Amino acid sequence: MEPAHQITSSSKLLFSQVRKIVPPMLERFHKGQLGRVAVIGGCADYTGAPYFSAIASAKLGCDMSHVLCERSAAQVIKGYSPNLMVHPLLPSVDTVKDPKSIDAPALASPIISMLSRLHVLVIGPGLGRDPVTLDVVAEVIxxxxxxxxxxxxxxxxLLIITEKPSLIxxxxxxxxxxxxxxxxxxxxxxxVKVSSQTGTSKENGDDKTSKGSNACEQLSNALGGVTILQKGPKDIISNGLxxxxxxxxxxxxRSGGQGDTLTGSLGTFLAWRAAYHDRLWDSQERDSRVEARTGVEVQAELDSGDKRLSKSTTLLLAAWAGSSITRESSRRAFEMKGRSMQASDLTDEVHGSFLRLIGEPEGSQVHL
Ligand SMILES: NC(=O)C1=CN([C@@H]2O[C@H](COP(=O)(O)OP(=O)(O)OC[C@H]3O[C@@H](n4cnc5c(N)ncnc54)[C@H](O)[C@@H]3O)[C@@H](O)[C@H]2O)[C@@H](O)CC1
Ligand SMILES: Nc1ncnc2c1ncn2[C@@H]1O[C@H](COP(=O)(O)OP(=O)(O)OP(=O)(O)O)[C@@H](O)[C@H]1O
Ligand SMILES: [Mg+2]
Known part of the structure; x- marks a missing residue:
């Protein structure tokens, strides 16, 4: 099979394009306009994962970060940070009358009624595998x-999708x-035949990456062009094209919880992307007459500079940006803490990583 198009732009160019979808900080904005993100996850076993995800979204710059979790996790997560809004809305086998016969849409309704106030969902960090919880989350999806x-x-x-791919x-x-x-x-x-990035030890790095990209592309195509960010020694992002x-x-x-910094960062970039497409601020770009769909069209938009970006381009840029912030945060945290580094050390590096890689967009009234 012919390999899909690969974006050839330099990191510098990609970051300058990411900066276009980051809202400037302006006095006229009100609370919520720079992002309302909800992490759906957190159960008796895992309270760290949803916290790391939600706090990364907040530290990157989202205005309002929520956690929608199982009842037993809520007080614990609230205790980690007063900045997060924590809602004990996820049911589980222990909290419903008859776990074998549940009305999943009815149980999902308290979460569904919040959706109109949210820009983006991050679904899965520390969600656990309780069957009632997973059925209800499938309704939310x-x-x-x-x-x-x-x-x-x-x-x-992702387990929900493994069982019911048609959902997405x-x-x-x-x-x-x-x-x-x-x-x-x-x-x-x-x-899809797996050829993961880890590959055989005899293969060189380029061979592994090329096989990894191919597998990622195939998986994306098997899911109808859904964007996949495959984490590993290199992060591979593909939308099939x-x-x-x-x-x-x-x-x-490789401490646990670094993937949670990634999902929270992605949540904020997706919220900012929505603000960009809603024209929350004047980006002073020329309107583009056609939406970029193919790899070559996306590449042309990235190279052109002064035109408004299409949704497929900004989705790839958001994925690239989230991946970059996480890897840079991990590099900086590791430089300071070495082998004692923990997920919480990445949290402290999110803003510094943003400033170093992306920086404040033009027009921001920031004087730090
Ligand atoms: N502090 C926390 O609360 C954390 C909770 N977490 C949650 O824990 C739950 C289970 O997540 P798991 O990631 O453990 O998933 P799984 O329970 O599916 O386990 C995956 C297993 O694969 C192994 N593995 C991971 N990367 C590998 C690689 N590159 N090569 C070979 N083996 C590899 C891991 O050591 C783990 O044992 C999720 O809900 C997750 O969100 C994790 O996010 C870690 C932090
Ligand atoms: N071998 C590696 N070299 C460099 N970076 C890596 C490597 N493996 C993973 N990462 C980075 O670590 C971050 C988390 O990826 P990882 O594979 O640990 O996810 P995860 O297992 O889901 O994490 P979590 O413990 O949060 O569930 C990603 O941003 C990825 O780029
Ligand atoms: Mg993970």
Missing amino acids: KEARSRSIPFVLDADG KGYKECILTPNVVEFSRLAKALG TCIVNDIQGGLK
């Missing part, structure tokens, strides 16, 4: 899709962020 709300799917959220097949407003193991599970479920490989240096510590 259906509803979010029907309203064209962008979402990120990670961790246990062909939906262009979502990003899946599998690690190596989650990628293999998804590929198996969709009948074009691919970007991110090899920005990360840290050497």
Whole structure:
């Protein structure tokens, strides 16, 4: 099979394009306009993952970061940070009368009633595998899709897709962020032959990356062009038609929770992307007459500079930006903490990474 188009722009050019979708900081904006993101996850076993995700979205610059979690996790997550809004809305086997016969749409309704106030969902960090919880979250995914709300799917959220791929097949407003193991599970479920980035030890790095890109492209196509960000030594991003490989240096510590900084960052970039397409501010770009769809058209938009960007281009840029912020945060945290580095150390580096890689957009009234 002919390999898909690969974006050839330099990192510098990609960051300058990302800066276009970052809203400037202006006195006229009110609370919420720079992002309302909700992380759906958190259960008795895992309270760190949704916290790391939501706090990354807040530290990157989102105005309002929510966590929608299972009852037993809520007080714990609230205790980590007063900045997050934590809602104990996810039911589980322990909190419903008859777990074998549930009305999933009715149980999902308290979450669904919040959707009109949210820009983006991050579904999966620390969600766990409770069957009642997962059925209810599947309802939320259906509803979010029907309203064209962008979402990120990670961790246990990916398990829902492994079992019911039709929930997202062909939906262009979502990003899946599998690690190596989650990628293999998804590929198996969709009948895609896996050739993960880890490959055989004899293969050189370029061969592994090329096989990884190919597998990512195939998985994306099997899901009808959904954007996949496959995490690993290099992050591979594909929408089936074009691919970007991110090899920005990360840290050497593989502590748990770094994927959560990624999903929260993606949440904020997707919220900013929505603000860009809603023309929240005047970007002073020329309107583009056609939406870029193919890899070559996306590449042309990235290279052109002064035209408004299409949704397929900005989705790839948001994925690239989230991946870059996470890898740079990990590099900086590792430089300071070495092998004692923890997920919380990445949290502290998110803003510095943003300033170093992307920087404040033109017109921002920021005087720091
Ligand atoms: N502090 C927390 O609360 C954390 C909670 N987490 C949550 O924990 C739950 C389970 O997540 P897991 O990632 O453990 O998923 P799984 O339970 O599916 O386990 C994946 C396994 O694969 C292994 N693995 C990961 N990357 C690998 C690689 N590149 N090569 C070979 N093996 C690899 C891991 O060591 C792990 O044992 C999720 O809900 C997740 O969000 C994690 O995000 C970590 C942090
Ligand atoms: N071998 C590697 N070299 C450099 N960076 C890596 C490597 N593996 C993963 N990363 C980076 O670490 C981040 C998290 O990826 P990872 O594979 O650890 O996800 P995860 O297992 O889902 O994490 P979590 O523990 O949060 O669930 C990603 O941004 C990825 O780019
Ligand atoms: Mg993970």
